[in-house]
Amino acid sequence: MNTSNKQPGHDGCSNPAHTRPQASGSGGQCHAVDPSAATPATGADVHGKLKSTDAHASHDSSTATARGGIDPVCGMTVAPDAPLHAMHEGHDYRFCSAGCRSSFVADPARYLQPGADTAAEAAVPGAQYTCPMHPEIVRDAPGSCPICGMALEPMMPSLDDGENPELVDFRRRFWWTLPLSVAVLLISMAGHQLGLFSAATRTWIELALSAPVVLWAGWPFFQRWAQSIGNRSPNMWTLIGTGVGAAFGYSLVATLAPGLFPDSFQEHGRVGVYFEAAAIIVSLTLLGQLLELKARSSTSAAIRDLLGLAPKTARRLGDDGREEDIPLTHVHVGDRLRVRPGEKVPVDGEVIEGRSSVDESMLTGEPMPVEKSPGDKLIGATINASGSLVMRADRVGAETVLAQIVQLVAQAQRSRAPMQRMADKVSFWFVLGVLSISLTTFLVWGWLGPEPSWTYAVVNAVAVLIIACPCALGLATPMSIMVATGRAAQAGVLFRDAEAIERLRTIDTLIVDKTGTLTQGKPTFREVLASAGLAADEVLRLAASLDQGSEHPLAEAIVSEARRRALVLEPAADFESATGIGVRGRVGSARVALGNTALMQQLGVDVSALQEDAERLRREGGSAMFLAVDERVVGLIAVADSIKDSTPEAIAALRAAGIRVVMATGDGKTTAAAVARELGIEEFYGEVRPQDKSDLVARLKSEGRRVAMAGDGINDAPALAAADVGIAMGTGTDVAMSSAQITLVKGDLRGILRAREISQATVANMKQNLVFAFAYNALGVPIAAGVLYPVFGLLLSPMIAALAMSLSSVSVVANALRLGGRRGSH
Secondary structure (H helix, E strand, O other), X not given: OOOOOOXXXXXXXXOOOEOOOOOOOOOOOOOEOOHHHOOHHHOOOOOOOOOOOXXXXXXXXXHHXXXXXXXXXXXXXXXXXXXXXXXXXXXXXXXXXXXXXXXXXXXXXXXXXXXXXXXXXXXXXXXXXXXXXXXXXXXXXXXXXXXXXXEOEEOOOOOOOOOOHHHHHHHHHHHHHXXXXXXXXXXXXXXXXXOOOOHHHHHHHHHHHHHHHHHHHOHHHHHHHHHHHHOOOOOHHHHHHHHHHHHHHHHHHHHHOHHHOOHHHEEXXXXXXXXXXXXXXXXXXXXXXXXXXXXXXXXXXXXXXXXXXXXXXXXXXXXXXXXXXXXXXXXXXXXXXXXXXXXXXXXXXXXXXXXXXXXXXXXXXXXXXXXXXXXXXEOOOOEEXXXXXXXEEEEOHHHOHHHHHHHHHHHHHOOOOHHHHHHHHHHHHHHHHHHHHHHHHHHXXXXXXXXXXXXXXXXXXXXXXXXXXXXXXXXXXXXXXHHHHHHXXXXXXXXXXXXHHHHHOOOOEEEEOOOOOOEOOOOEEEEEEEOOOOXXXXXHHHHXXXXXXOOOHHHHHHHHHHHHOXXXXXXXXXXXXXXXXXXXXXXXXXXXXEEOHHHHHHHOOOOHHHHXXXXXXXXXXXXXXXXXXXXXXXXXXXXXXXXXXXXXXXXXXHHHOOXXXXXXXXXXXXXXXXXXXXXXXXXXXXXXXXXXXXXHHHHHHHOOOOEEEEEOOHHHHHHHHHOOXXXXXXXXXXXXXXXXXXXXXXXXXXXXXXXXXXXXXXXXXXXXXXXHHHHHHHHHHHHHHOOOHHHHOOOOOHHHHHHHHHHHHHHHHXXXXXXXXXXXXX
C-alpha cells in the first residue's frame, strides 16, 4: 500500500509515529505510537491512515529531563553523551534525532512546560468500547449498550487486554449463587414430600435462598431492564427483567400476604410461589452470558493474531557502525536496520544492502517467499528467510501496512450489513409482540385454564417472556461479519465494510484496468523514435524533463532511461496532468506534450507520420506515447509492462466462475487488443479516460449487471466509486484505495476469488443464523404459551425456557465462528 510520509502535526520530529493529537489551538507533545494501540475512534481515513492517539506517558519536568537523559520532544531515552544536544537556560538537553532537536530549538517552552499552552489541546483518549450490535454506541469504559443491553467490547483489541471485566463479574455472581439456586430448586421440588418443614416454613426458606440470587446475582439484569424502559428500546433484558421480576414479586407478595389470594391459588398447603423459577432463570441466564461472552471474545482473535505479528524490537545500525536492539516504538524514519535470517522485518521500508527471500504469507496470503534485493520494498512483520538484509525505515507506527490492515479490519467489523437492518427492525417489534403474547397468555390461562388456573397463568406467562430471544436475532449478522473480516485479512483481502461483503457475492461483471492490475505496474523502457530532424536522445530528454513531475509508472520508466543515458534534464514549468491521457507543460521555451492519441487530438496535433510505428509497437504489447513540441509531433516513445504471472490463472478462474471480464485501459486500442488477446479477454476498451470508465460502469449497471471495478490508479477512482463494488490493488495509489470497498493487499486478482468465496460463505452463515433465530422464536414462544397443552398436555417450565434462551445466542455465535476455520481454494 502506498501511503504518504507526510504527518499531520509532525512539527519536525523524524519519527512519523511521533505525532500530536489534532485539535484546535497550539502546543502539544510528540507521542510514540505502537500500531497495536490505534483505535477506530482516532479519526482514521478510509484506508487506515491513522492519526496518533495512544501515547507514552507525558514527560517529566525539565530538570528531570535534562538529568535523566530523556529526549524532551519524543520522550525517548537517550545516552547522557548523545551527540545531538542543545543548551537552554543552563541545561544541556540530549536528543534521539536531528528532527527532535530542531523541534526543540524552535520552541523549547512547548516541550519543557507542556501544560502551559495546551488548554485547548484534546486529551489523548484511552481505550474505547462499543456494542457489537450497535456500533454507533461508543463509551470510554466497559458497560452495557443503552439500546440492546449487550456488554460493550473494546473497539480495538490489544495483546495486553485482560479478561473481559463483565465476564469476570458474571462468573463470580454465577458461581457464588449457583449453590443457592440448586438448593431452592431441590426444596421446591421435594420439600413437601420429605415433610421436613411446614409449607409456610418452606416458603420462607425458599425466599431466603432465592433473594441473594435474584437481587444480587440478577442485579445487572434489572439495571438493563430499567435502562431499556427509560430509553424506550425494548430488548432481551426487557423480557428477562419483566419475567424474573414478575415471578419473584408475585412470590414475595404470596409469602408476605397469602391472605390476599383466593383459594384457587393454593397448592400443597400454601399459595403457589416461584422462587425456584426466578433463581434458576437468573443462574441459567448468567451461564448463557458467560458462554456468549467467551464465544464473542473469539471473534477478535484475528485482530489479535495480526497484532501479534509485529516484532517487539528492531536492530538499528548507528553511524559509527555499532548495532543495538531498540523497542519498535523508537524506530525513526530513515533509520538503518539490520534484519537477520529468521527475524521479522520490523517496519515498512526498502532494502539497501543484501539479498534474501522474505515470507509475506501472513499479510498477503501468498505462500511463496519473495526474493528481495537492494531497492525492493519490505513490509513490516514479514519474515526474512535466509540472507541478512540492511533496510531503511520508511513507514513506522500507525503508517505501516500492518497497522492499516488492523485498522481496516476493526472498522469493517463494526459496520452493519444491510441484512442486519431488517433484523434490527424486527427485534424492536418482536419484543413488544412478546410482551403482548405474555399478557394474553396470562389472561387466557387465568380465565379459561384448568385449576389452579392462575398458577398456570403465571408459569406460562413467565415462560413466554423468558424463552423469547431477540438477542439471537441481533447477533445473527454482526458475529458473522466480525469473523469473516478477520479471516479475509489473513488471506490478504481487506473489506472496508459489511455491505461490501454482502454485495460481492452478487457480482456478475468485472471491469479491470490494465496497468498495475493485469500487469506488473512497473513498465520498462522499450524504444524511442524521432522525427522532424531531432535526435532520439533529444526526444527522450524532452519527454523525461516533462515527466519528472508525474507519478505515473510509465513516467518513471522514461525518466529512469534518460538518467541511465546520463541525459541532462531541465525543470518543467506549467506542468499539467490530463489524467488517463498524458501530460503537458513547458520545457525551456518550448511547449511540450506527451501522451496518447486522445491527448494529441485534444491539442490538434497531427500524428499520422508516426501512426504506423505506434501501431507496430502496440501490437507487440507496448504502450506508445507521442511527443509533441509546440503543437508538432517530434517523436514516439514506447514502454512495456509485463503481465503478472498470476493474471492468466485469475482471469481463467473468474470466467469459469461465470463472471464477465471487461478490460478498460487508457493505453492505445492496439495495445489493449494485444493484452486482451494474450489473456483471452473478449471485451476490451482502449484509450479510455477516467470519465469513460465511470460511464462504462453506469452503462453496464443500466443493463442490469452487478458490476465490480478493479484498478490501482488515480484515473480508476471515479469508476471504483461508481461500481457496485470497488476493488483496489494494495500496490496502487491511496486515491484508488480510498474509493474502493475492498483492497487486495498483494494486488493479485486471484484475491477477488478468495474474497468472493468469503462473501458467499459469510452471507450463507448470516442467513443460517437468521433462520435459526426466527425459527427458534417462532416455535419457542407458542410452546411456552401452552398451545400444545390441549392436544399433548405439554407445558414448558420457565427454567427450561431460560436454558433454551441462553443456548440460542450461544448457538448463533458458535455457528459464526465456523467461518474462521474455512480455507478458500484459491
